[in-house]
Amino acid sequence: MTTLIKTLAAIAAGTVLITNAFAQDATPSARDIRGPTPYLAIENEPAPKLIVDPPLAEGLAIGVFWAQYRVENLRIAPVFGEGALQVSPRIGHLHVSVDDLPWWWADASDNNTVDIAGFAPGPHKVKIGLVDANHNPIPGQLVTVNFTVPDSAPKHAHPTN
Structure with a gap:
């Protein structure tokens, strides 16, 4: 029974870690929201x-x-x-x-x-x-x-x- 509980706990912990990783990946980056950095020229800028x-x-x-x-x-x-x-x-x-x-x-x-x-x-x-x-x-x-x-x-x- 203890092995089963440990296995279920490990699966639950792994699920939480994977869910958190996917949630972080879904968060837009600063570039996604604010656009490109002002420190680098943009080649072939798309139209405004x-x-x-x-x-x-x-x-x-x-x-x-x-x-x-x-x-x-x-x-x-x-x-x-x-x-x-x-x-x-x-x-x-x-x-x-x-x-x-x-x-x-x-x-x-x-x-x-x-x-x-x-x-x-x-x-x-x-x-x-x-x-x-x-x-x-x-x-x-x-x-x-x-x-x-x-x-x-x-x-x-x-x-x-």
């Missing part, structure tokens, strides 16, 4: 890609646009100009515009969420574009997010000084 989630309902309920984003094959950084175009891994930032207004702003913060407050109830549109360090649009990387702020959202007064 912008992924934007739908805006969060909690924000829309109060007239605020919160949309999380991530980029692949590009690092968001507040570095601009011709020299920055030669950096590898490549760098860039976002251009954001609202409701087809003729102006936009650059966002080089990489905080993973575009945050715009003060929307009145009704339909709106935010365009988020991925651009290089010299403000040139990266082809195919403009995301248009259409959304509606509910009538129940508070009316925001314009801040005064």
Whole structure:
């Protein structure tokens, strides 16, 4: 009986070790999550890609646009100009515009969420574009997010000084 118990205990311990090994193998590496190291140039870099989630309902309920984003094959950084175009891994930032207004702003913060407050109830549109360090649009990387702020959202007064 003791041999049987020892054998079962050994099998159970082995199963735990194997399960833990597989669980660790399934954990994404830092490179998987953060991308390649900035210390080595990347040969034949794949094209950059912008992924934007739908805006969060909690924000829309109060007239605020919160949309999380991530980029692949590009690092968001507040570095601009011709020299920055030669950096590898490549760098860039976002251009954001609202409701087809003729102006936009650059966002080089990489905080993973575009945050715009003060929307009145009704339909709106935010365009988020991925651009290089010299403000040139990266082809195919403009995301248009259409959304509606509910009538129940508070009316925001314009801040005064």
